[in-house]
Amino acid sequence: MWLSLAAVFTLVSPAFAEDMPAFVKQGDRFTLMVDGKPFFMMATQLHNSSAWPTQLDKAWPAALALSPNVIQAPVYWEQFEPRPGVYDTTNVDALIAKARATHVRLTLLWFGTWKNGEMHYVPEWMQADRKTYPRMLNERDEPVSVLSPNVRSNVEADKRAFAALMRHLKKVDGEQHTVIVVQVENEPGAIGSVRDFGAEAQSQFNGAVPQAVLDKLSLKPGTWREVFGPDADEAFGAWSTARYINEVAAAGKAVYPLPLYVNTWLRYKDKKYPGIDYPSGGATFNVFDIWRSVSPAIDFIGTDIYTSDAGEYRKVLDQYARADNPSWVSETGFDANTAPFLYYVLDRGGVGFSTFGIDNVATSEAHLAAAKAHGDNYTLLAPIQDLLGQALLDKRVKASVEEPGRGRQSLDFGAWQVDLSYGPPPWGELPAIVPNSKDGLGRALVIQLDEATYLISGVDVRFEFKRVTKDGLYGRLARVEEGAYDKGVWKPTRWLNGDETDYGINFRKDQKLLRVTLGTY
Structure with missing residues (x-):
């Protein structure tokens, strides 16, 4: 809390x-x-x-x-x-x-x-x-x-x-x-x-x-x-x-x-x-x-x-x-x-x-x-300006900007690590060396809502959540929701699954919010 x-x-x-x-x-x-x-x-x-x-x-x-x-x-x-x-x-x-x-x-x-x-x-x-x-x-x-x-x-x-x-x-x-x-x-x-x-x-x-x-x-x-x-x-x-x-x-x-x-x-x-x-x-x-x-x-x-x-x-x-x-x-x-x-x-x-x-x-x-x-x-x-202001003060916000030669970056959230890849293909495995996006304007935002829930957005970037705590448990995406906040209340418009999450969560040019719930097994 x-x-x-x-x-x-x-x-x-x-x-x-x-x-x-x-x-x-x-x-x-x-x-x-x-x-x-x-x-x-x-x-x-x-x-x-x-x-x-x-x-x-x-x-x-x-x-x-x-x-x-x-x-x-x-x-x-x-x-x-x-x-x-x-x-x-x-x-x-x-x-x-x-x-x-x-x-x-x-x-x-x-x-x-x-x-x-x-x-x-x-x-x-x-x-x-x-x-x-x-x-x-x-x-x-x-x-x-x-x-x-x-x-x-x-x-x-x-x-x-x-x-x-x-x-x-x-x-x-x-x-x-x-x-x-x-x-x-x-x-x-x-x-x-x-x-x-x-x-x-x-x-x-x-x-x-x-x-x-x-x-x-x-x-x-x-x-x-x-x-x-x-x-x-x-x-x-x-x-x-x-x-x-x-x-x-x-x-x-x-x-x-x-x-x-x-x-x-x-x-x-x-x-x-x-x-x-x-x-x-x-x-x-x-x-x-x-x-x-x-x-x-x-x-x-x-x-x-x-x-x-x-x-x-x-x-x-x-x-x-x-x-x-x-x-x-x-x-x-x-x-x-x-x-x-x-x-x-x-x-x-x-x-x-x-x-x-x-x-x-x-x-x-x-x-x-x-x-x-x-x-x-x-x-x-x-x-989300009220949510953002409080999260910034509580140190629950991390963000990244694409830079030349830094096609891969990571954000640390303790038990979880968010791996970012800029300029990814629409689906499938990433190459060993990730090239930068065409115009180099990629960015990524993660707001931690609680220990298992994250609000994410980005441009020309792939998100992959990885559980890094060594406790014998493995991480999984329990749910990925696309939606928006209305008067401070999250309202999902659809759930993403299958092809849309098998190879990470991909963002292109259109900026949107996704709410990610993580789980273990």
């Missing part, structure tokens, strides 16, 4: 009300709690300029076509605070109204001090006043297009605006909780300089590394240069950025404590130069511990992954799925080739997966293929 939620939850974020969305931890697993239940985000994100009321009627249907349970949309600081201390909630209110009318949840993305390593959405009245709101300076004493994270006037301005946003959300959404999560900033860090070389920043850089950083990394005291050597500039940039954003997040949570996260422009394997190849100061894997040492108000950190290479994708997820952070793909390319990677996140017990730019012009073959691939995933999982 699985433990009850009340017995095992440890709250990570404070709760505003009994059904307030919350980020929680159970053992070494994390989840979002929405309406009192574990919630896996199957999300899609609107384009940067699609969150205006005049654009929603065009953008929203494209997002809904994927059957998401969350739509992500930006809030623009320049629009939200057109004059100092004057707040325009028109865009936010339109997003909430549209989400309620179409029965989806909403994640708001605060485009504040940072957007893609620059200050694109900082209000014009701030950008024009460099004396009051200084920019970062590079090594040549030249300004770059980023507010200095080391100057109090900048962080105070962002804190006031973000707190105003959260105060408005509490007022208009504090009971309905249409908005379940807020992203603080967007791909923060600096393009144009490894760190700020302004006077205030230089004074901090020449000072001692804060104790919180030393404790997290088990380092001895000293200045940034003494402690981090040649990596000191990037380390200081990460600390400066993380501390700044933590203050902004804390100011918002003090008003309305929704779960908050930060997304990351990644440092890929061929990227070496902070401030050039990627924003310096963001939560890249090489400075992740520095980030977590000074960002307690940030519940989790997401990955913006734009690669269709399965091995690279898996490696990135493993860098961020840690004891202090869940797997969360905050953005991924809207491409059919990225659809299988949702299953990587499921296998890691993650909190969600999101595609970016759903509202492209839907005329190209690539767009239509991407919409079908991601839409098929979400459509399959939507009827």
